[in-house]
Amino acid sequence: MKDVARLAKVSVATVSRVLNASAPVREDTSARVLEIARELRFSPNGAARTLKRRQASALGVILPDLYGEFFSELLRGIDLEAQRAGHALLVSSSHHDARGVSVAVRAMRGRVDGLLVMAPEVSAASLATALPDGLPTVILNTAPTAGAAAAVTVDNTGGTRVVVHHLAALGHREVAFICGPSRKADAAARLRGYRTAMRAAGLTVHESLVLRGDFTEQGGWQAARQLIASDGPLPTALFAANDAMAVGALLALHEAGVVIPGDITVVGFDDIPIARYVTPALTTVRVAIDVLGARAAALLFRALTDPLMQGNGHREVIPAELIIRQSCGPPPASATARR
Amino acid sequence: MKDVARLAKVSVATVSRVLNASAPVREDTSARVLEIARELRFSPNGAARTLKRRQASALGVILPDLYGEFFSELLRGIDLEAQRAGHALLVSSSHHDARGVSVAVRAMRGRVDGLLVMAPEVSAASLATALPDGLPTVILNTAPTAGAAAAVTVDNTGGTRVVVHHLAALGHREVAFICGPSRKADAAARLRGYRTAMRAAGLTVHESLVLRGDFTEQGGWQAARQLIASDGPLPTALFAANDAMAVGALLALHEAGVVIPGDITVVGFDDIPIARYVTPALTTVRVAIDVLGARAAALLFRALTDPLMQGNGHREVIPAELIIRQSCGPPPASATARR
DNA sequence: CGCGCAAATGTAAACGTTTTCACGCCGGTT
DNA sequence: AACCGGCGTGAAAACGTTTACATTTGCGCG
Numbered sequence: 012m013k014d015v016a017r018l019a020k021v022s023v024a025t026v027s028r029v030l031n032a033s034a035p036v037r038e039d040t041s042a043r044v045l046e047i048a049r050e051l052r053f054s055p056n057g058a059a060r061t062l063k064r065r066q067a068s069a070l071g072v073i074l075p076d077l078y079g080e081f082f083s084e085l086l087r088g089i090d091l092e093a094q095r096a097g098h099a100l101l102v103s104s105s106h107h108d109a110r111g112v113s114v115a116v117r118a119m120r121g122r123v124d125g126l127l128v129m130a131p132e133v134s135a136a137s138l139a140t141a142l143p144d145g146l147p148t149v150i151l152n153t154a155p156t157a158g159a160a161a162a163v164t165v166d167n168t169g170g171t172r173v174v175v176h177h178l179a180a181l182g183h184r185e186v187a188f189i190c191g192p193s194r195k196a197d198a199a200a201r202l203r204g205y206r207t208a209m210r211a212a213g214l215t216v217h218e219s220l221v222l223r224g225d226f227t228e229q230g231g232w233q234a235a236r237q238l239i240a241s242d243g244p245l246p247t248a249l250f251a252a253n254d255a256m257a258v259g260a261l262l263a264l265h266e267a268g269v270v271i272p273g274d275i276t277v278v279g280f281d282d283i284p285i286a287r288y289v290t291p292a293l294t295t296v297r298v299a300i301d302v303l304g305a306r307a308a309a310l311l312f313r314a315l316t317d318p319l320m321q322g323n324g325h326r327e328v329i330p331a332e333l334i335i336r337q338s339c340g341p342p343p344a345s346a347t348a349r350r
Numbered sequence: 351m352k353d354v355a356r357l358a359k360v361s362v363a364t365v366s367r368v369l370n371a372s373a374p375v376r377e378d379t380s381a382r383v384l385e386i387a388r389e390l391r392f393s394p395n396g397a398a399r400t401l402k403r404r405q406a407s408a409l410g411v412i413l414p415d416l417y418g419e420f421f422s423e424l425l426r427g428i429d430l431e432a433q434r435a436g437h438a439l440l441v442s443s444s445h446h447d448a449r450g451v452s453v454a455v456r457a458m459r460g461r462v463d464g465l466l467v468m469a470p471e472v473s474a475a476s477l478a479t480a481l482p483d484g485l486p487t488v489i490l491n492t493a494p495t496a497g498a499a500a501a502v503t504v505d506n507t508g509g510t511r512v513v514v515h516h517l518a519a520l521g522h523r524e525v526a527f528i529c530g531p532s533r534k535a536d537a538a539a540r541l542r543g544y545r546t547a548m549r550a551a552g553l554t555v556h557e558s559l560v561l562r563g564d565f566t567e568q569g570g571w572q573a574a575r576q577l578i579a580s581d582g583p584l585p586t587a588l589f590a591a592n593d594a595m596a597v598g599a600l601l602a603l604h605e606a607g608v609v610i611p612g613d614i615t616v617v618g619f620d621d622i623p624i625a626r627y628v629t630p631a632l633t634t635v636r637v638a639i640d641v642l643g644a645r646a647a648a649l650l651f652r653a654l655t656d657p658l659m660q661g662n663g664h665r666e667v668i669p670a671e672l673i674i675r676q677s678c679g680p681p682p683a684s685a686t687a688r689r
Numbered sequence: 690c691g692c693g694c695a696a697a698t699g700t701a702a703a704c705g706t707t708t709t710c711a712c713g714c715c716g717g718t719t
Numbered sequence: 720a721a722c723c724g725g726c727g728t729g730a731a732a733a734c735g736t737t738t739a740c741a742t743t744t745g746c747g748c749g
Contacts, residue, residue: 012735022699027737034738037697052483056459056460058406061397061734062704069440069459077429083422090416090443099457101408104429118407118438121395121705122461144391255383258627288627351705361729366707373708376727398705401734460735 012053019047030055033071041042059207068097070311071123074104075130079298080283085151088304089127092153096312098124106130109137125311127151131195135298147314149307153196160314161325164306167197170202170296170331171250172211174278177333178248179212183276185246187220189234189256198226201252203282204211220246224256231259232272245275247342254279254286254295261289261338272340282334291337303329351392358386364519369394400461406438409650412454413443414469421638424490427643428466435651437463445469448476455482464650465498466490466643470534480598486653490648492535499653500664502646506536509635509670510543510589511550513617515673517549517587520680522615524585526559526587528573528595540591540619559585563595570598578606584614586681593618593625593634599630600677611679621673630676642668 013081021040029035029044036044047053061067061263070093076080086102093100101123112130119126120143128152130138139157142148147160155162178186188205191198202221209216216287219241222234231251238245251257257279263270271277271291277287282297306327355362360379368383375383386392400406401472409432413421425441440462444452451469458465468490469477469673476494478679481487486499494501507525517525527544530537541560548555558580561573570590577584588603591597596618603610610616610630621636645666 023736024700024738025698028698031737034698035696038695054456054459054482056401056735057457057461058397058400059704060460060737062395062401062706063735063737067397070463077422077426079420080419083416083419083425086422086425086441090441094444100441102425102429102441103433105433117393118396120393121397122408141394179633193711285624285627288624290629328589363708363729364727367728370707373728374726381728395705398734399707399734402705404734475691646729674704 012055013312015044015048015053016052018051019044022094022212031219036252051317056058060074067121067123069099069101069123070308071116071119071126072100073106073112073119073130073191074102074130074231075107075132077104081281084300085129085304088301089308090304090307091301092305092308092312107140109133112138113141116141116146118148118307119143125149125315127311128159129153130293131197147311149311151276151303151307155324159324161307161310161323161327163310163327163329165197165298165300165303166328166331167200168204168207169300170333171201172208173248173331173333174250174280174296175205175212175214177206177335177339178250178276178278179214181276181339183342183348184214184249185217185220186191186214186248187222187238187246188216189222189224189231189249189260191224191226191250191256193250195226205250217246226253226255228255228259228262231256232263233259235260236264236267239263239269244346245269247346248276248278249279250278254281254283254293257293257295257338258285258289259294271338274343277338278340278342286334287336289338292338294339295334297332297334298329351394352389353671354383354390354392357390358383359631360544382618395566395678406461407465408440408443408462409647410458410465411439411441412445412451412458412467412469413441414446414471416443420620423639424468424643427562427640427645428647429643430578431638431647431651446471446473446568448480455480455485456568458482459485461592464488466646466650467498468492468534470646480557486650488653490646492644494663494665498663500646500662501647502642502649502666502668503539504536504637504639504642505667506539507546508667509619509637509672510540511607512670513589513619513635514544514547514551514553516674516678517589517615518553518618520615520617520678522587522655524556524559524685525553525587525589526577526585527555528561528563528570528588528590528599530563530565530595534565534624537591544589544591545560556585563591565592565594567594567598567601570595571602572598574599574602575606578602578608581685582619583685584608586685587615587617589617589619591619593622594619595629596634596677597624600630600632606616610677615679615680616677625673626675632672633675633678636671636673637668 012025012026018024028036028042029041106112106115126146126148135154135156142158150156150159150162152164190202207215224230224234236247259276261277279293279295282295286295351362351365355365365465367375368380445451445454465485465487474493481497489495489501491503529541537671545555563569563573587688596616600616616632618632621634625632625634
């Protein structure tokens with residue numbers, strides 16, 4: 012900037028004013044400065060600018076991972092909203108435990124205006140201590156945490172409820188469930204939702220039909236194997252806590268000669284793109300993940316401009332929608348007769 | 351930091367030394383400073399630190415978009431490598447044209463140590479002018495550009511060659527091709543690769559069998575419809591420039607009652623996850639996109655530590671691998687007899 | 690013709706670190 | 720007893736901007 016100032020025979024202050032249009036500058040001076048700046052290919056130093064302005068024009072995004080389509084969509088939604096506000100994204104992933112999150116948060120201080128944190132495996136309490144003071148934060152997919160401006164979550168409860176209702180309406184009585192890893196907040200919420208919805212539908216949850224899983228296709232496959240291997244008739248419906256496991260289960264059942272949905276109905280959760288392409292196409296619950304990201308970013312921006320909103324624990328839920336495809340049908344006649 | 355210094359009864363210089371372990375400090379002083387720092391929940395300001403140190407511990411990533419699995423994987427690969435070096439990622443997407451890229455690049459100056467740029471729709475020349483001087487840059491999936499430290503690309507040529515060879519070996523003579531959008535560098539490279547490989551295999555390219563496409567499933571569907579609608583027998587093989595289009599074509603052919611691979615063989619490119627799940631499973635070319643990202647980041651780090659490497663146009667190609675699945679077989683007997 | 694006022698510009702002090710340099714202190718050597 | 724070297728520390732100058740304040744300039748008006 013000094014060079015530009017010198018060559019344009021003005022002070023650095025004037026250069027700054029021209030570049031930011033922050034104060035009136037005479038037409039010819041302005042033109043001269045711009046000309047020189049272009050000639051020198053000058054562009055201002057972001058760090059210095061951030062330091063002085065106390066605003067970084069960037070949002071920090073802290074994620075446990077980047078694997079799979081969920082994060083891709085999430086990031087896209089966040090980016091969309093950030094882009095609109097002229098902000099960049101400082102992304103830091105692979106932070107699973109509270110310590111990791113804490114480190115990432117500290118590294119962001121002074122380089123971002125606000126924080127978007129997703130830490131499904133960190134308890135609300137440890138998260139609260141990891142969050143910085145004075146940096147507006149929105150929590151994703153976890154219970155609202157002290158110190159956070161807001162929390163945005165997927166409607167796991169509603170999603171599981173609508174599935175169970177639908178199954179019950181079709182006439183299913185025994186609905187098996189494949190859980191996700193219990194330390195993940197979503198997995199826990201979906202299991203809770205399943206139990207509640209079953210009770211609400213007047214159905215009993217047989218504990219032998221609540222299977223362990225880990226959100227992977229492989230895990231779903233194993234759970235289905237286990238179901239097949241157990242003695243006694245199969246349940247008439249199988250509800251997996253996510254699509255990856257549902258797909259795995261589909262495979263295992265198919266291999267075992269079980270007809271879907273003739274012998275058993277299978278339902279997933281998430282509506283990953285593959286769900287449309289497996290045979291039979293998977294009935295599932297769709298959540299607009301990009302909207303989740305976009306809403307979180309929007310809330311963060313609101314907290315940035317309106318400091319009153321800080322830490323008031325505002326909460327938002329992104330709705331879930333039942334997507335009915337071929338993997339889902341009424342229970343077989345034999346099962347109905349059995350009762 | 352001043353507060354910490356005051357409470358610990360030392361100078362800010364000492365606080366800095368303790369926090370960075372950048373100079374010997376007496377054990378008890380150090381302990382005292384750390385204690386106070388923790389108590390005050392102090393964490394250093396990134397902008398100030400970057401400004402003074404002239405190193406940001408961040409990499410800039412400029413992408414045209416964030417849609418789909420490609421970017422997710424790319425970002426994951428980059429992140430993996432960056433993480434290892436303790437760097438964060440400053441991501442800025444939705445920059446399609448040269449001007450957009452230029453703006454993004456300028457916004458990154460002073461906040462990142464190096465740049466990873468993917469701009470498939472920007473010509474090498476305009477890209478060269480958009481790139482900053484003095485900021486090491488690695489170009490992704492485009493021809494090496496003046497001023498870039500290195501370029502990493504997917505082996506489009508090798509990928510198309512291996513497909514065409516395989517098809518020729520199976521006995522196919524007429525291989526149709528669905529192009530991608532011509533302004534994209536990959537799409538162009540794949541079309542070129544197809545033509546070259548066909549010639550190398552002693553096959554002629556019928557221009558009526560080179561179909562327009564746009565990399566979308568919808569586009570692939572339309573291209574296949576066009577093929578079906580045209581008079582004369584179908585070609586025995588159809589090679590789509592990406593999987594999305596191949597899947598679309600699969601659908602259109604299936605709808606028209608064409609048997610795959612009995613009547614026609616279909617091959618894609620990319621090996622997106624869906625490719626495994628469509629029926630019949632899609633033969634395709636796999637490129638490890640995460641490796642592409644990781645290699646690019648690794649090269650950038652090398653350029654950062656070894657300034658000699660700057661702008662020497664080092665080039666790296668990520669290999670492509672043929673994945674044979676059910677959508678691919680020998681030409682039908684009728685076609686062979688036809689000749 | 691000088692006065693005052695607004696517009697345009699310059700000066701310099703921040704912003705929060707890191708780092709150079711200098712200084713005081715201590716133990717060991719001449 | 721004077722000297723030297725190293726260790727621990729503090730003072731202050733950067734880093735590249737923005738901006739409050741001061742200054743100059745030009746202009747209309749009494």
